[in-house]
Amino acid sequence: MLRHFGVKRTYAHNLKVAVLLSLTAGFVNAAGFLGFSALTTNVTGHAALFAEGIARQDWAMARLIAMWMMLFLAGAFTSSLIVTKIGHNERFSFAIPIIIEIVILLFCVVSASMKDFGFSSNFFAGSLLFAMGMQNALVSVISGSVVRTTHLTGTFTDLGIELAQLRTDNYNSQEDLLSRIKLRVSIILFFMLGALSGAYLYTCISFHSFLIPVLILCFILLYDVFRLNIKRYYSNVRYNRKDKHSRIADNIEP
Numbered sequence: 001m002l003r004h005f006g007v008k009r010t011y012a013h014n015l016k017v018a019v020l021l022s023l024t025a026g027f028v029n030a031a032g033f034l035g036f037s038a039l040t041t042n043v044t045g046h047a048a049l050f051a052e053g054i055a056r057q058d059w060a061m062a063r064l065i066a067m068w069m070m071l072f073l074a075g076a077f078t079s080s081l082i083v084t085k086i087g088h089n090e091r092f093s094f095a096i097p098i099i100i101e102i103v104i105l106l107f108c109v110v111s112a113s114m115k116d117f118g119f120s121s122n123f124f125a126g127s128l129l130f131a132m133g134m135q136n137a138l139v140s141v142i143s144g145s146v147v148r149t150t151h152l153t154g155t156f157t158d159l160g161i162e163l164a165q166l167r168t169d170n171y172n173s174q175e176d177l178l179s180r181i182k183l184r185v186s187i188i189l190f191f192m193l194g195a196l197s198g199a200y201l202y203t204c205i206s207f208h209s210f211l212i213p214v215l216i217l218c219f220i221l222l223y224d225v226f227r228l229n230i231k232r233y234y235s236n237v238r239y240n241r242k243d244k245h246s247r248i249a250d251n252i253e254p
Contacts, residue, residue, distance in 0.1 A: 009142070009143065009144070011179055011183070013143075014143050014146055014147050014183060015182075015183055015186060017139060017142070017143065017147060017149075017220070018139075018147045018149060018183055018186055018187050018190070019186055019187075019190045020190075020216055020219070020220055021135060021139055021147075021149040021220070022149045022186070022187045022188075022190040022191040022194065023190045023191070023193060023194040023197075023213075023216060024135070024149070024194060024213040024216050024217060025041045025132060025135065025136075025149045025150040025151075025191060025194065026041075026190065026191035026192060026193065026194025026195040026196075026197075026198065027194035027195065027197055027198035027209075027212060027213050027216075028040055028041055028105075028128060028131075028132065028194075028198065028210070028213055029041040029042075029150075029191075029194075029195055029198065030194070030195040030196070030197075030198035030199040030202070031198035031199070031201070031202040031209050031210060032124075032125065032128045032198075034198075034199060034202045034203070035108075035112065035121070035124070035202060035206070035207060036112075036121040036122070036124050036125040036128070037121060037125075038068070038121070038122070038125035040125055040128035040129055040132060041128075041129075041132040041150040041151060042072075042132070042150055042151035042153075043068070043069045043072050043129075044151065044153060046065050046068055046069050047069070049061070049065045050062055050065040050066055050069065053065060064122055067126060068125065068126050068129050069129075071126045071127075071129045071130040071133065072129045072130065072132065072133035073133060074130060074133065075129065075130040075131060075132065075133025075134040075135075075136075075137070076133040076134065076136060076137035077133075077137075078097070078100075078130075078133075078134060079097040079133070079134035079135070079137040079138045079141075080137045080138075080141055082096050082097055083097070083138065083141050083142070094138060094142060095221060097134045097135070097137075097138045098138070098217055098220060098221045099221070100131070100134060101131045101134055101135055101217060102214055102217050102218065102221075104127050104128065104130065104131040105128075105131065105210050105211075105213055105214045105217070106210075106214060107127065108124050108127065108128065108207065108210050109207055109208060109210045109211055109214070111124070112124055112207040113206065113207045113208060132150045133150075135149065135150060136148055136149060136150040136151075146183070147183070147187070148187075149187065149191070152187070152188055152191055155184050155187050155188055156188070158180075158184055159181065159184040159185065159188070162177055162180055162181050162184065163181065165177055166178075166181075194213075197212070198212075
């Protein structure tokens with residue numbers, strides 16, 4: 001799902017990662033907003049708040065919003081740097097950014113669930129922005145900028161453009177266009193599903209709701225490992241069976 005790059009990457013790989021990570025981002029966005037009173041998966045709204053802080057000469061607010069935007073940028077930079085340094089062709093170069101994101105979410109679960117956790121809500125919001133920056137850059141790098149999962153502005157724009165292009169007479173182009181539309185719709189639907197789930201579960205179990213995206217990320221992290229091992233196991237089984245049948249056939253020949 002994540003370990004394929006470039007020409008080895010298929011539409012199915014992009015669709016799987018889009019569904020699961022859009023679900024994660026939507027969940028974190030809604031639960032993070034309810035828990036920390038801040039949008040934690042994108043910086044679009046923060047740009048307006050930053051401008052408002054400057055216009056009102058509220059320098060403390062402006063500094064905070066600027067720090068949040070820089071943390072999202074730092075997350076994207078860190079994730080891209082890790083993947084680049086390890087190498088696109090390494091089997092599990094994606095693992096480190098995913099593990100860091102899991103650690104940040106678990107930190108929010110443990111620390112924010114305590115009555116006196118010693119950190120402000122702004123600190124947790126910044127941590128989640130860093131994690132979402134990492135996720136967005138990771139998905140963008142491995143998919144060749146085809147998939148982005150932490151916000152919907154660009155996705156809605158691309159969907160509108162592609163819907164307007166459906167009248168093409170070229171059948172092959174139309175088939176490719178329909179695949180892209182399906183991908184955009186999947187991102188939107190699962191982001192919204194994640195947001196609804198995050199809002200509902202936060203009202204029920206508070207900060208423990210962040211364990212849900214942790215479980216999704218753990219599944220993503222282990223999917224390729226177990227899938228590869230299972231494929232190798234069945235390949236070995238088939239090889240052994242063919243080898244056994246070949247030996248039997250050789251023994252019964254006159």
